[in-house]
Amino acid sequence: MLLNILTYAHTLLRESLKEGDIAIDATCGNGHDTLFLSQTVGSAGKVYGFDIQEQAIQKTQEKLQENDCHNVSLIQDSHEKIPEYIKEDIFGGAIFNLGYLPKSDKSIITKPHSTLAAIEAILEKLKTKGLIILVIYYGHSGGLEEKEAVLSYTSQLNQKEYQVLQYKFINQQNQAPFLIAIEKKKRS
Numbered sequence: 001m002l003l004n005i006l007t008y009a010h011t012l013l014r015e016s017l018k019e020g021d022i023a024i025d026a027t028c029g030n031g032h033d034t035l036f037l038s039q040t041v042g043s044a045g046k047v048y049g050f051d052i053q054e055q056a057i058q059k060t061q062e063k064l065q066e067n068d069c070h071n072v073s074l075i076q077d078s079h080e081k082i083p084e085y086i087k088e089d090i091f092g093g094a095i096f097n098l099g100y101l102p103k104s105d106k107s108i109i110t111k112p113h114s115t116l117a118a119i120e121a122i123l124e125k126l127k128t129k130g131l132i133i134l135v136i137y138y139g140h141s142g143g144l145e146e147k148e149a150v151l152s153y154t155s156q157l158n159q160k161e162y163q164v165l166q167y168k169f170i171n172q173q174n175q176a177p178f179l180i181a182i183e184k185k186k187r188s
Helices: 005-016 032-041 054-066 079-085 112-125 143-155
Strands: 022-025 046-051 072-076 091-098 126-136 162-167 178-184
Touching: 005 032, 005 091, 005 126, 005 178, 022 032, 032 046, 032 054, 032 072, 032 091, 046 054, 046 079, 054 072, 079 112, 091 112, 091 143, 112 126, 112 143, 112 178, 126 143, 143 162, 143 178
Parallel strands: 022 046, 022 091, 046 072, 091 126
Antiparallel strands: 126 178, 162 178
């Protein structure tokens, strides 16, 4: 059975992340991925959740409280500033949902320069067999530019150091989202 994009993203991360890992939700949104990461790394692990919008941080905080999760630090700032906030040496994995916060201001979107800076920062500290998952929504103003920037960057990653997967449904209409998964083969 083929999994939808978000289910497949979680399936991949569930295989990669271990109890006690450091995980990053680079775009908290409504908190679904943050909650998933929190439950996956367990109480011995730590999750850092980033979003530039106060509304996203509040929704995520509510979802975490409803589920009694206490291993998350929420940061209202751009994901490009990950190195300023996270001091641990090794990350287990990360997830991005690129685009805009559903049911909110569609002019507030993720941008290529900050997304690529965040990916680079995470790759530097990603554990062997760790994953970065990028769910790319591009059917909005500015989305195509970010999609092209991410595809260009990830397709040029050294194949001796990284495996990069693109997962998408090719018969979907209306610029359906797709997934990019980056697996680190070995730590430098």
